[in-house]
């Protein structure tokens with residue numbers, strides 16, 4: 186791309202898209218964003234992927250939501266902000282008055298700023314009095330959050346991107362980093378180029394662009410991760426690769442809610458010899474042995490994972506076991522040795538997980554169900570004792586079910602497109618018809634605004650300022666540089682306006698986002714998620730700061746739980762201090778490989794798995810509107826040649842894929858990169874809605890749905 190030469194000024198910011206959170210430089214001229222380039226001072230070393238390069242273009246696409254709309258006689262019609270907000274306030278008030286606070290809900294997003302999610306969470310939990318606050322992070326990273334919290338006592342990764350420069354072995358499992366987190370992937374490639382002995386293990390049912398680079402590729406059957414990891418742990422013990430000092434001093438063992446001994450844990454592993462696991466996973470025992478040896482024996486091993494692990498009914502178990510692999514081998518807390526989950530959105534971590542904007546959660550790792558945590562937050566929020574409901578709200582899937590049944594009458598959806606991104610969407614379209622639904626989005630139409638009762642035009646990045654936090658716990662600031670398009674307003678303004686109209690304006694005595702950030706960073710000081718030292722001023726002058734960061738002189742923390750690095754560590758003489766756990770010991774969980782929630786049969790003999798491509802992002806509401814990307818295909822169904830022959834399909838044929846829930850049509854792409862018996866589609870395309878087919882079965886711990894494995898049939902369409 187040609188550089189723009191007439192730039193008046195450059196401003197520091199961060200990419201609007203994935204959780205890699207690449208630093209950008211924003212070129213301005215005549216009050217417009219005219220260029221975006223990678224920030225050489227940021228962790229991405231000046232690089233951007235194709236989506237990042239197009240941050241400027243997405244501001245100026247034609248197809249924006251420009252003014253509020255209200256559905257009248259079945260059609261969305263232009264309305265004033267006053268009319269729209271009055272209608273919303275009166276419908277929410279009516280429901281709260283007649284049916285109680287749990288009759289309303291907020292469904293947010295990892296694309297809102299931290300200040301926006303925090304304010305919405307506070308309004309609903311401390312103002313209205315309902316915990317019906319959830320959002321799209323439930324669909325992508327809830328299993329990682331539960332994994333970290335249950336193993337270490339605290340959510341969020343302990344490592345940082347810099348670990349990539351020190352690792353000698355990478356274990357990439359359930360992640361197509363080369364397409365979905367391409368700039369972290371480039372950093373991994375940098376390490377491989379500078380140290381050719383670096384070994385890359387990739388675990389995936391598809392031979393993705395990531396797997397093409399693997400030194401060892403484990404093409405497992407979908408949903409068999411738990412057997413694989415148990416078998417690798419079996420091998421760690423058999424080959425003497427376990428770290429006895431770690432086990433003795435820093436680990437405890439657990440089965441369900443019961444403590445068990447290490448011997449009991451070891452004896453359960455007997456079921457997972459490489460030979461037995463190989464037959465479950467569909468790979469060879471030798472591959473498992475080599476993966477275990479490389480993982481355990483390398484000087485420093487770093488794991489990356491994302492949706493492939495999280496979006497399974499055993500997602501929490503898989504997360505816990507990857508963490509256990511690091512703990513048991515001592516591959517943790519050293520440069521290059523760490524488990525590291527990647528996030529899909531620019532602010533799902535800090536904005537949603539850390540602010541506790543989920544149905545079961547309160548800020549900074551607190552839980553709704555814990556009376557002490559409720560009391561702490563009531564004091565910090567200065568609301569009367571008993572204000573916060575003790576009942577967890579509806580998680581994403583159950584929220585839309587409750588909208589369908591009438592239990593939830595009104596919902597505010599912000600910056601997300603659930604009627605494309607939820608699994609098994611057909612019943613949730615009905616939910617949109619049954620409830621009074623307000624959708625705030627920068628774009629219209631989307632699959633969700635199509636069914637809304639009110640559409641509010643929302644400002645995009647740079648049309649509003651605020652804080653994002655990406656995968657490595659780095660907070661960084663997006664500046665407000667241009668006016669919102671049309672009548673669009675920031676989501677923050679909408680939340681504060683609604684708070685005023687519902688009589689809860691006193692929760693926000695100061696009216697600006699800067700004030701909310703001040704409140705939030707000070708609240709964090711009362712927790713082990715301490716980032717009190719991260720001020721707007723500091724964020725405006727450097728490309729992000731990693732928390733913990735307890736005071737304004739602290740530089741931020743690359744590695745948590747490590748004495749000498751993490752300022753919250755209590756025992757400076759320890760090798761590690763898992764201070765989030767009462768006894769400072771991390772937990773190793775026993776998990777058995779489970780049965781699938783639905784089986785293949787004669788009618789549905791194949792399996793479907795879903796994912797993404799490099800050029801498009803999520804439900805394409807942004808990327809499909811950009812000229813440079815709109816012709817990139819996402820309408821394909823990958824089919825193995827043997828399956829194609831069995832069903833009489835040629836490359837490029839129209840093909841219908843059907844499950845017990847619904848069907849969708851795609852174009853066949855025949856490839857032996859996918860396992861025989863498995864087909865693959867992306868969830869990007871609104872024309873080819875794969876989520877009419879997927880299942881909304883959820884992980885029992887995290888309530889995250891399983892998008893990675895459901896039984897289907899295919900036929901020529």
Ligand code: SF4
Pocket residue numbers: 200201202203204205206207229232233234235236237238365366367368369
């Ligand atoms: Fe943006 Fe992610 Fe690409 Fe970085 S890797 S430029 S954050 S989309």
